[in-house]
Amino acid sequence: METPQSPEHGPAPQAAPPTVPPPAAGPSPSTADRLLAGRTALVTGAASGIGRACAQVLAAAGAHVHVVDKAAGAAKSLAEAIGGTAWVVDLSVPDAVDTLPADVDVVVNNAGLQHVAPVHEFPPDRFALIQRVMVEAPFRILRRTLPGMYERGWGRVVNISSVHGLRASPYKSAYVMAKHALEGLSKVVALEAAEHGVTSNCVSPGYVRTPLVENQIADQARTHGISEEEVVGRVMLERSAIKRLIEPDDVAEAVLWLCGPRTAHITGTSLSMDGGWTAN
Numbered sequence: 172m173e174t175p176q177s178p179e180h181g182p183a184p185q186a187a188p189p190t191v192p193p194p195a196a197g198p199s200p201s202t203a204d205r206l207l208a209g210r211t212a213l214v215t216g217a218a219s220g221i222g223r224a225c226a227q228v229l230a231a232a233g234a235h236v237h238v239v240d241k242a243a244g245a246a247k248s249l250a251e252a253i254g255g256t257a258w259v260v261d262l263s264v265p266d267a268v269d270t271l272p273a274d275v276d277v278v279v280n281n282a283g284l285q286h287v288a289p290v291h292e293f294p295p296d297r298f299a300l301i302q303r304v305m306v307e308a309p310f311r312i313l314r315r316t317l318p319g320m321y322e323r324g325w326g327r328v329v330n331i332s333s334v335h336g337l338r339a340s341p342y343k344s345a346y347v348m349a350k351h352a353l354e355g356l357s358k359v360v361a362l363e364a365a366e367h368g369v370t371s372n373c374v375s376p377g378y379v380r381t382p383l384v385e386n387q388i389a390d391q392a393r394t395h396g397i398s399e400e401e402v403v404g405r406v407m408l409e410r411s412a413i414k415r416l417i418e419p420d421d422v423a424e425a426v427l428w429l430c431g432p433r434t435a436h437i438t439g440t441s442l443s444m445d446g447g448w449t450a451n
Contacts, residue, residue, distance in 0.1 A: 412447030
C-alpha cells in the first residue's frame with residue numbers, strides 16, 4: 172500500500188528464476204490450472220493488502236509478477252516467495268514510474284492512500300499526492316505497457332477502484348475524485364484497446380480488510396469514542412447489505428477471473444464487490 176516517503180526506484184537486486192513456482196502459502200484450488208503460464212504481470216502496491224493477494228494469485232496461475240511497492244523489505248520478501256521481481260518505486264515520482272518494465276501482459280493498478288478531511292480543510296499537497304499515485308501513475312504505467320500488449324494481441328488491465336469510484340462519501344474528496352478518475356481512464360482504455368485484444372476493467376470493492384482500512388477503523392474509534400466493532404458495523408458498513416469486511420483474497424480471485432480465458436468480451440465495466448452498497 173502506498174504511503175508517502177522518500178523515493179527509491181529500480182529493480183531490487185535479485186535473480187529471477189526461469190520458472191515461477193506457486194507461493195508456499197498455497198492459494199485456493201481455483202488458481203491451480205496455471206492459466207497465465209508464460210505471461211508477465213505488474214502489480215502496484217503489491218507489498219500488502221489487495222495488491223499482495225493479487226500478486227500471489229497471479230503467480231500461482233503461472234505469471235511472472237513484477238511486485239511494485241515502496242516498502243522495500245516487504246516487496247522483496249514477497250517477490251522471493253512467489254518467484255517474481257521486486258521493484259522499489261515511489262509512484263508519486265513521475266520519473267520513477269517511468270522506470271517500471273513496459274513489457275507485461277497484465278497490469279493491476281492497485282496502489283492507493285487515503286486522507287480524511289472536509290474540503291475546506293483538505294491539505295492541497297496531500298490532495299495532489301493522492302492524484303499522482305492513484306491517477307497519474309496508472310496513466311503513465313498504461314502509456315508504457317499498452318503498446319506491447321497491442322503488438323502481442325492480448326492484454327488485461329485491471330484497475331482496483333472502489334465503491335467510492337461509483338458513490339461519494341463526505342470528507343474523502345481526494346480519494347473519491349481519484350477513484351472516479353480511475354474508472355474513467357479504465358473505460359477510455361477499454362474503447363481504445365478493444366481492437367487489439369486487450370480488455371480494461373475495474374474491480375470496485377467496498378471496505379476490504381487491509382492495513383489502510385484497519386488504520387481507519389482505529390482512527391474512527393478514537394474520534395467517535397466507540398469500539399472498533401461499532402465502527403465497522405455502524406459507520407463503514409451502514410450502507411452495505413452484507414455486514415462484514417471483504418477479504419483481500421476475494422478481490423484477487425475476481426482479478427484473476429478477469430484475466431482468464433472466458434472474459435474476452437468483458438471490458439469497460441466496473442465489477443462491484445460492495446456487499447449491496449450500490450443497490451441502495
